[in-house]
Amino acid sequence: MFIDDALRKFVEIFQNSNSSSGVMQYSNMKLKADKIDLPLTGEILYYYDHIILEDKPILGNDLFLRFIERNKLKNILDGWDNDPEWKDSYIIFADRDGDVLLCDSSDIKSPVYGSVQMKMYKLTDSLSDFWNIYSKLIEVEEIEFGGDVADDDFNHKPEYLLRIEEELNKNLSSKLFVDNFMYFFFG
Numbered sequence: 001m002f003i004d005d006a007l008r009k010f011v012e013i014f015q016n017s018n019s020s021s022g023v024m025q026y027s028n029m030k031l032k033a034d035k036i037d038l039p040l041t042g043e044i045l046y047y048y049d050h051i052i053l054e055d056k057p058i059l060g061n062d063l064f065l066r067f068i069e070r071n072k073l074k075n076i077l078d079g080w081d082n083d084p085e086w087k088d089s090y091i092i093f094a095d096r097d098g099d100v101l102l103c104d105s106s107d108i109k110s111p112v113y114g115s116v117q118m119k120m121y122k123l124t125d126s127l128s129d130f131w132n133i134y135s136k137l138i139e140v141e142e143i144e145f146g147g148d149v150a151d152d153d154f155n156h157k158p159e160y161l162l163r164i165e166e167e168l169n170k171n172l173s174s175k176l177f178v179d180n181f182m183y184f185f186f187g
Contacts, residue, residue, distance in 0.1 A: 003043045006131035007050060013135045014059050017142060022057030024067065026050060033070055038077075042108035043127035044091050048073075062149045062156075063134075063141050063185055065094040065101065076100075083118050099184065103127055114184035121180035125173060133171045133181070140167055156186065 011026040030049045040048060053069040068076050076092045089106035090113075099117070103110035109126035124130040140163055141149060149160040164185075168178040 003046050003126075003128040003131075004050075006128040006135075007047060010131040010135050011051065013138050014057070017059055017138065019061045019064070019142065019147070020057070020059045021055070022067075023052065023054035024057045024059075025052040027052060036070065036073055038073055038091060039089050039105045040091060041105045041110075043110035044093065044103040044105050047093070047110075047127060060138055060141065061147050063137055065096055065134075067094050068092060080118075085118075085120055096184075101130075101184075114180060116184060121184060123177055123181050123184065129172075133168065136167050136171060137164060140164060161186065 008026055011024055014020050014024045027050050031052065033048075048070050053067055056069070057067045058064055059067070073091065073093075076095070080086050080090070080092070081088075087104065087106070089104050090102045091105050091110075092100045092102045094101040100115045101123075102113050102115060102120075104113070109128075111122060112124045112127055112130040113120045113122050115121070124133065140160075141147065144163065145157075145160055148157075150156055161182075165178065165182060168181050169175075172178050172181065
């Protein structure tokens with residue numbers, strides 16, 4: 001299963017990163033958890049059925065994301081239903097200073113959207129695609145650049161942004177997704 005491979009790789013990146021905090025572990029067996037009154041299906045359901053998240057897990061420095069624990073899923077949705085674009089099938093799974101990543105659970109592949117100031121931008125066609133590309137971007141940030149991605153004035157180094165965009169172009173299915181990814185993470 002493609003989502004399984006993507007999750008295993010992502011958890012390995014998380015566990016090997018010097019920038020991660022909290023707990024993230026992969027479970028071969030489906031986790032026993034309380035039922036949540038949300039429409040978790042497809043890849044997002046698989047994610048929450050096989051990933052242990054504790055202590056507000058965060059990964060990345062420049063590309064940081066805080067991952068939403070299963071028992072916090074319902075609370076994170078408060079207020080989002082006021083957004084006219086919001087659908088009941090949207091599941092927020094990560095946060096970045098108030099901007100969020102969400103899946104549309106009405107699709108078995110769980111396409112991923114970024115929401116910046118409550119405006120939605122599609123990033124990938126599936127959650128597994130998102131985990132694959134995000135894992136590669138964390139490797140670019142941490143391994144290729146050693147976390148040194150900004151100049152003395154805190155502006156992103158052009159070579160870092162070019163390398164990120166190159167990786168996105170290699171791994172995403174459309175230029176629109178590349179542009180949306182760059183906007184979500186870099187404004």
